[in-house]
Amino acid sequence: MKRTEQYTEQLSRLYPELHQANEKEKILTQTVTFQVTDDCNLSCTYCYQIKKGKRKMSLETAEKMIDLLLTGEKGMKEYINPHKSPGLIIDFIGGEPLLETKLIDQICSYAIDRMIELNHPWLDKTMFSICSNGTLYHDPEVGKVLDKWKNRLSFSVTVDGNQELHDSCRIFPDGSPSYDLAVSAAKDWMNKGNYMGSKITIAPANVMHTYDAIVHMFELGYCEINANCVYEDGWKPIHATVLYNEMKRLADYILENNMDFENDYYCSLFEEEFFHPKLSSDLENWCGGNGVMLAVDPAGIIYPCLRYMESSLGNQQEPYSIGDVDHGICQTECDRCRVERLKKIDRRTQSTDECFNCPIAEGCSWCTAYNYQIFGTPDARATYICIMHKARALANAYFWNRYYRKNKINKRMKLYIPKEWALDIITEKEWNLLKREAEEE
Template identity: 30%
Template sequence: MIHQYKLNGYNIVLDTYSGSVHVVDDLAYEIIADYEKTSAEKIVTTMLDKYKDDSSISESDIRETIADIEELKNDGQLFTKDEYENLSLDLKKRKTYVKALCLNVAHTCNLSCDYCFASQGKYNGDRAIMSYEVGQKAIDYLLENSGHHRNLDIDFFGGEPLLAWKVVKQIVAYARSKEQEYKKKFRFTFTTNGMLLNDEVTEFLNQEMYNVVLSLDGRQEVHDQLRKTVNGKGSYEHIVPKFKEFVRKRGDQEYYVRGTYTRNNVDFTNDIFHIADLGFDKISMEPVICDPKEPYALTEEDLPEIYNQYEILAKEMIGRGEQGKGFTFYHYMLDLSEGPCIQKRITGCGSGTEYLAVTPWGELFPCHQFVGDEEYSMGNIWDGITKPGLQCQFKESNCYSKPECKDCWAKLYCSGGCPANALHATGSLGGTYDFSCDVFRKRVECSMMVKVDESIRAMEGQSS
């Protein structure tokens, strides 16, 4: 399977199953499109007629191009066959071990964001703060069920996890105390709205957290429209100075400023550029996931402009990079030379198997987006997984288990998509959220173009 597209002056050809990306001239681009369904002689005739007024293209050029394509095919870089479908069947039978936990340490929040999937941090339930005892047992559960995994991940999440600040510090200390005994290494991630950031918090987070996610939607008028305090006031002016100081002190450690775009700001690149202009160089911006009846919900009518915005973003990133003002965009971080192993590319994030969410009461869910849906309560940290059948549903969910993914060129980049999004959009873990698929494919195209541009400029720099 191949995918061809034109963007920013490049003719790009992706070979899905080898992962090879080719940048070709117009002649090769057209021949590749016809190569598998047309004979070589017919291609020669067609191309000669098409380029009859172009003296730079001769019959020998056409035949040479066909020979080059044939060579790439023989080398396994074009028109490669799918050798992974049977592997997906084996992956369903594999024994899995838990590698990561999302600790919902605070089912409460000091903001009241209109689009919050967690219902302002309460997850459609009671407000609660995780106790140290539950946090301690969660660490024990991960250690005892991590199998061969040496590096273990803990995400501190909410609500607003800084409302559980004392517990967070206790859990980190307990986890660190167990590393040598179990020969494991913990990596912590922390997501915060920034309202309670101070010097003490900053020092601790910068010392202990592998990554910190800072929530900011962009321009003040955009951010304040939906990210408000419980008193209805915007939070932009309060958090931006705190975020700037936090990132300054963080140095070269990992962080992300993460925003959400809605129908209120389909021109979301202006929010990304605003964040970059504030001095932040690691940025993520996600489309809102919400009830389609909400006035800020994105619809298929918005897709053409969303596509346009992602192209604007890609071109601007290239331009800023040339000026020494580059920034990282999370969804354009595509490794074309190595990337994740094929098992990961088939199975995805591991929700419900290698990754679980823990509520303040110790209940286990497939991930934070399922918390509060009792149908997807999988067990607890004392008894472990009590619904193995449910866990099997997640183990079996991948890019080969969904008929809609069969002919999708991007399936080995999305692994079949987010199970939570599929459930909320279609009512089934095995469904596909078409809107999300469309957006994802566009982001892959744009990220590939950025990587192609980087590679070409690097080669030009080496030759000059």
């Protein structure tokens, strides 16, 4: 399927010498997230940041973090360094990051200037990233900064598909909608010849709009659509049935319009290599929240991932920090213990036997930091999303087996999901149809 080349893939292609044998810990690009503010001008109903505030990062705090990253002092080189991670992505989030556009510009300038001064190996392998709600995009100062850094910038605006879905969740504090502003921003960025990423968040309150939302994104000109179900509690079997039917309609639309999913289009709801058992030797964690990411909040506190911050955890758990910009990283016994604990977490330690041996384990996702938020330990696994993964498994079998036949591709997607699981979501008649299509030559 068509997917835009990711920065890690680009580095791998351009610098094949960066790959070195027997370096299991090598990660070609490391992402460091700067939460420039925990304030936001929207009040999205599904936002994982449940304790927003009005804090703003100071330039001094940002410069201290940049200096730690580039000098490797105070424990930083043991956590992240150019040998282990030859590429660097500096990611800006909020709240809404464009509330602090001037600060973002200052941080980017300082980072590049310091890299030049130090003749740092990250200089020609550093990118910046901003994901915005798009409401401030047309501010002239925002435009200047985006244009200034566009050659080093991955910029995206969250558009949750069609207007009905988007405005059901992504609203201003007074309840007014944000769709028109978001779409205007996305279209303008793309019309200038820039790539625009997509991100559709599916929640119990909007799952019934999935078909309309994704078709609308295709019609807006998006060829690559990333859509995901939230991890949080609230999913019920009826939602899985709705998602299956929405994805089935979407599959029919793709087939009727002869959309080439081998070369021209991609939608993350349809994954060819998912929905089968995983090897018992495959222990890789789904996300980087077990110690391969890094984030700093407005006060300069350092975390393994942005979702360990107070703004994400609220009052449910103690913030899971591992350092700060003044004292460094892993400099206390508590911080070192937390990092070592995270390093030991893998798919086996987090999963029950049922999850670990699941017949459709491939592609089932989780968030280690959210696990900590729910259970008080990152070494556990929230499974609220399980029923939606089962629905996706069924819908993918429907789509791919029809896609293969239509395009005369000699392949079939096998149904690994047990019948009793399927019948919680679809009828026996529908199950028999999927089984027959999976087995037909």
